Amino acid sequence: MISIPIGEWFDALINWLKDTFPAFFGAVGTVIDWCISLFETVLSWPHPWVMILVFTGLAWAACGLKKYGLALFSLVGFSLIMGMGLWSHTMHTLALVLASTLLALLIGIPVGIYAGRSEMGERIVRPILDFMQTMPAFVYLIPAVMLFSLGKVPGAIATVIFAMPPCVRLTTLGLRQVPHDVLEASDAFGATPLQQLVKVQLPMALPSILAGVNQTIMLALSMVVIAAMIGAGGLGGQVLRGITQLRIDIGFEGGIAIVILAMYLDRVTHALGSRSARKQ
Amino acid sequence: MSDDQTVIEARGLYKIFGSRVAEAREMVDAGHSRAEILKKTGATTAVVNSSFRIAKRETFVIMGLSGSGKSTLLRLLNRLIEPTYGEILIDGEDISQLGPSALREIRRRKYSMVFQNFGLLPHRDVTENVGFGLEIHNVDESTRRKKSLEAIQVVGLEGYENSPVQSLSGGMQQRVGLARALATDPEILLMDEAFSALDPLIRTQMQDELIELQSRLHKTVVFITHDLDEALKLGDRIVIMKDGIIDQIDTPEGILTNPATEYVATFVENVDRSKVLTAGSVMHRTPALATHKDGPHQAVRTMQHEDLSSLFVVNQNREYVGLVRIDDAIAESKKGGRSLDPILQRDVPTVALSTSLRDMIPLAGSTALPIPVLKEDGVLAGIVTRAALLSALSKESGET
Structure with missing residues (x-):
């Protein structure tokens, strides 16, 4: 029987990366840390009631003034979170979700555009996405910890990897769904590749891209809980505490807060997405 | 068309999809069919040796x-789509290599x-x-x-x-x-x-x-x-x-x-040929004519000579004036008249060069006389007889 110690090789690769580019990973870690802290500060600094009103207002604005259901839900939901005493945990989780999503979109949308415009690009990107999506999420945590040590930064890194694929896929899909004759028309009028992208492809792919953003946010939220295992804290930390200490009350409250946050983020981004789709 | 300025010129354009294009070109030039070429080379000959000029x-x-x-x-x-072979000239400039x-x-x-x-x-x-x-x-x-x-x-x-x-x-x-x-x-x-x-x-x-x-x-x-x-x-x-x-x-x-x-x-x-064919395309271009200064006697002679029962009359600029019938001309000639004016029929229907045969059919039905075809400036371009009209339309039934 032959033995292929691929795990050992991967271990060696990670160690080599860590030893060879410490400055690089240090810098990446610092930037991500700074980004998360910025979100945390902005979200935690005002009084919770102020923030609840802001969230409610955002929901109202996203849905249109005649639909106040989501706004009402936000008001009740976030008040409940505050009442459960989970406000700061929730804001930490939200900060991590937002920072990870931002990063995932900054990488994912350009990669999606590349794969959407080039056959070669799609051939390269697709298997990588398959890998990222099917590899159990916990597995990302180990190399992330090795490279960035414990805390929020490796949590964010693992979240980015886990949450990025749908954003890439839906961006690619959106671009490829643009009808051929529309592309031909822009070519026939002498559009440059950049003009074609900005004036034709991206606007027409926008609903699909926004669906990708929505999916990325939802996946980021689900990963953030797992990331608590490597010390990312927040609501995931509460849930983890509930599990390890067999405290149903703590676990359930943490879970409820996550559900409220998830529903809020999903409905708001969905409302924004369907609004842009209606414009078409 | 030829004296107009050429805007687009295609010279020997080919578009062959597939990898063995040179082989496919040889085959298509040798007259093989598309299906044969596809089977042998896997290439599709979409456009073959097309040359034309399009005028402004x-x-x-x-x-x-x-x-x-x-x-x-x-x-x-x-x-x-990029041509496989050939050139495209726009206003004389070859754009195929740009x-x-x-x-x-x-x-x-x-x-x-x-x-x-x-x-x-x-x-x-x-x-x-x-x-x-x-x-x-x-x-x-x-x-x-x-x-x-x-x-x-x-x-x-x-x-x-x-x-x-x-x-x-x-x-x-x-x-x-x-x-x-x-x-x-x-x-x-x-x-x-x-x-x-x-x-x-x-x-x-x-x-x-x-x-x-x-x-x-x-x-x-x-x-x-x-x-x-x-x-x-x-x-x-x-x-x-x-x-x-x-x-x-x-x-x-x-x-x-x-x-x-x-x-x-x-x-x-x-x-439907009657929609496409025009008076200009079926008319007889050199009919026998009387000019305005001819007298009835001269008109009768022409009609007898050409074996006609009527004659179109034009002025010195070949502009259409009207028509005389042989019996009127003979009577006028016997009376000793010197001008065609008294017997000139001016109400004969006329058509333009671009009038379609379909639009001429009712006219031809209402008169046994040939129909004069006029240019825009009133000059007589030719005449369409019933026989010419019918023979042009009869090709429609498939006897091409």
């Missing part, structure tokens, strides 16, 4: 059934294109769609708006400036497509089955409007269609393609009266 202001129709290569040929002209940015420049300056499925941007309203070409050309906002609104007027879409294009009917959407093409004021309009997706009534209407537009704007139009009636109606000249090969390039009348191949002949068999 001409409406040039490329006609063929699906798979005939007509759409490919159109796209070779602005290199949306790099991407020079090619874009040519597309911006010379061409516009109208598509079968419109190719509009669903997220924009009518004005923004019409201004798309100008936007690509980096025209500033206010000029863009002004030109867009002008183009919207030209195609008759006033009142819809701010409508979302998705809310418009097919015919209206194609007007947007046409306005977008006209807004950049191109020299050449490429129209790819532009009216094929529209229902028949709207289609006829759009054809009429295109003809009307063309009489004002004088663009060079290359129009693709699979509909022979449309081709005959719109085209100054028509190309008939089959399996990527040009079977015939001719005027509508040339195609009808003188089909070059069996394929073209079967194609035109079912066409």
Whole structure:
């Protein structure tokens, strides 16, 4: 029987990366840390009631003034979170979700555009996405910890990897769904590749891209809980505490807060997405 | 046509899809069929050795059934599809070797294109769609708006400036497509089955409007269609393609009266000739005439000599004046009259060179006399006898 110690090789690769580019990973870690802290500060600094009103207002604005259901839900939901005493945990989780999503979109949308415009690009990107999506999420945590040590930064890194694929896929899909004759028309009028992208492809792919953003946010939220295992804290930390200490009350409250946050983020981004789709 | 300025010239254009193109070209040049070539080389010969010149202001129709290569040929002209062999000259400049940015420049300056499925941007309203070409050309906002609104007027879409294009009917959407093409004021309009997706009534209407537009704007139009009636109606000249090969390039009348191949002949068999053939094409160009200063005696002699019962009379500029009948002329001559004026019939119906045979049939039914054909300036161009009219129409029944 032959033995292929691929795990050992991967271990060696990670160690080599860590030893060879410490400055690089240090810098990446610092930037991500700074980004998360910025979100945390902005979200935690005002009084919770102020923030609840802001969230409610955002929901109202996203849905249109005649639909106040989501706004009402936000008001009740976030008040409940505050009442459960989970406000700061929730804001930490939200900060991590937002920072990870931002990063995932900054990488994912350009990669999606590349794969959407080039056959070669799609051939390269697709298997990588398959890998990222099917590899159990916990597995990302180990190399992330090795490279960035414990805390929020490796949590964010693992979240980015886990949450990025749908954003890439839906961006690619959106671009490829643009009808051929529309592309031909822009070519026939002498559009440059950049003009074609900005004036034709991206606007027409926008609903699909926004669906990708929505999916990325939802996946980021689900990963953030797992990331608590490597010390990312927040609501995931509460849930983890509930599990390890067999405290149903703590676990359930943490879970409820996550559900409220998830529903809020999903409905708001969905409302924004369907609004842009209606414009078409 | 030949003395007009050539705008587009195609020289030996080939488009062969597949990898073994050289082999495929040899086979197609040797006269092998498409199916044979596909089987042997795996290559598809979409367009084969096409050469033609399109004159300024001409409406040039490329006609063929699906798979005939007509759409490919159109796209070779602005290199949306790259030719495998051959050259394309626009105003004498070879564009087949231009790099991407020079090619874009040519597309911006010379061409516009109208598509079968419109190719509009669903997220924009009518004005923004019409201004798309100008936007690509980096025209500033206010000029863009002004030109867009002008183009919207030209195609008759006033009142819809701010409508979302998705809310418009097919015919209206194609007007947007046409306005977008006209807004950049191109020299050449490429129209790819532009009216094929529209229902028949709207289609006829759009054809009429295109003809009307063309009489004002004088663009060079290359129009693709699979509909022979449309081709005959719109085209100054028509190309008939089959399996990527040009079977015939001719005027509508040339195609009808003188089909070059069996394929073209079967194609035109079912066409209503009376709509396409004109007085100018069936008339007798050198009829016997009397001039205004001839007397009745001279007229009688001419008619007896030519074995005619009537004679058309023209003045010294060959402008049509009227007609005399032989019995009137004999009577006038016996009376000793010296002028044709007293017996001249001026109320004989006349037709123009471009009058279709269909429109002449009622006239021919109401009179036994030949029908005079006049040029625009009133000069007599020729005459159409009943016999000529009937024999031209009888070819319709398939006796070509």
